[in-house]
Amino acid sequence: MKRFWAWGALIIGLLYFILPLIGMTNFSLKMRRGVYSFDAYAKVLGDTRFQETFSYSVTLALLTILVGVFLVVPTAYWVRLKLPFLRPYIEFVTLLPLVIPAIVVVFGYIRLYNTSSWLPLTGTALGTDVLLVAGYTMLALPYMYRAVDTGLRTIDVTTLTEAAQSLGAGWFTIITRIILPNVLVAVLSGAFLTFAIVIGEFTMAALLNRPAFGPYMQVLGANRAYEPAALAVIAFAITWGCLGLIQLVSRFQKSAQRPV
Template sequence: MGRTVRYLLLLAFAAFFLLPLVALLDFSITDPRTGERTGTAWASLVEDPTLTEAIRTSLTLAVLTVVGMVVLLVPTMVWVRLRIPRATRLVEFLCLLPLTIPALVIVVGLSNVYAWVDYLVGDSPLTLTFIYVVLVLPYAYRSVDVALSAIDSTTLSEAARSLGAGWTTVIIRVIVPNIWPGVLGAAFISIALVLGEYTVASLLNFDTLPVVLVLLQKSDAPASMAAALASILFAALLLVGLSLLDRRRPTSGRT
């Protein structure tokens, strides 16, 4: 009886999540004028130069945001936990602060700063990386913090230091391998946020994938739905890939 209930619940959850995706797929391959099935909307994902450029921009932003988040957040959290644990609350407050500030307020506050960014770096949508790194900090912090709390980082670092390892070696070769699931989780959250962020990019007049999808929906709804479904499937495949990557890592270096 219990197994039957579990199967029924799994089927219910599968239907709840899959039926909207099936409806989205059906709409994207249906010609709104004739009702015929066609793959024109999906072909436009690689044929429409505006859409392909937006996809390329968003994927590049996702990679740059993940790199910036990892480089900025992980060493800082490890260093604070090992050397100045009293500052943990301050770092947590600073990382969670963007969660309490609306994106509209952040854009208005950074508009003057971005005038200098445009002057020094250029008017490129890739400059959104600076804002996106800030926006993902609350979510990435929680993921990395949970992973750090699950290990005895102090003992590991002291053991490594007693064997002559420097702080860079301690962080990269001792601590990071033990918190790798948390880092992967933070990376996935960052990619999902970048691929779905609309407000900041729209207000700063950059053509990222969400902005182009909204504009495309007004002129070619099936192509917009096809791109949206492709984004969802890409995020799902990425999550599966990250899970497999973590499972295939050697466990000899973990504690």
């Protein structure tokens, strides 16, 4: 009887999540009257604005990942190695993006870095892109920091550092050749999550008026019938692809660390 209820709850849960997706996918395939077709997908993928906004967001996602890795890996490493008492505070700071709405942050940016401020970043496209990457890095911080910190927990950071130091290595060599390769799988997990967040982000890109994928999805959704559904399916596929890659690299790490 217990098993019946467990299966029942699972099936209801799955239906709750899957039915809307099936409905949306079904709708996205009905652009041509009376038959199923990929017309909506072809239209979306053929739209130059889709290509521009998607490639813009991919570029910014990669930059965000780079900045995140450069910021988070040395920070998490240093906190574990030399400042373990600061860990709770650092964790608190990295959690702030989850409780402070993006709109608050972006208004803060606009106020601080507008054209009449001491650092007028919003005055140029490049400056605004820099602001956007900074904002995305902050949004991804809770995921990136946790992923890297969990990766660092699996290795003996102190002893590996001391072993490398006794062999003549400096800090740069230690981080790039010992620490980073050993937390690479964790960094990749954080990177895929960052990618998924940046691709779908709307608020910051819209308020900073940058041609990103999120605002494009919103504009398309407001003006078209079938294309937004196709676009949503594409966005889902990208996110799930990222999650699948996380699973894949996690499995790779497990098999690499298997004892003989």
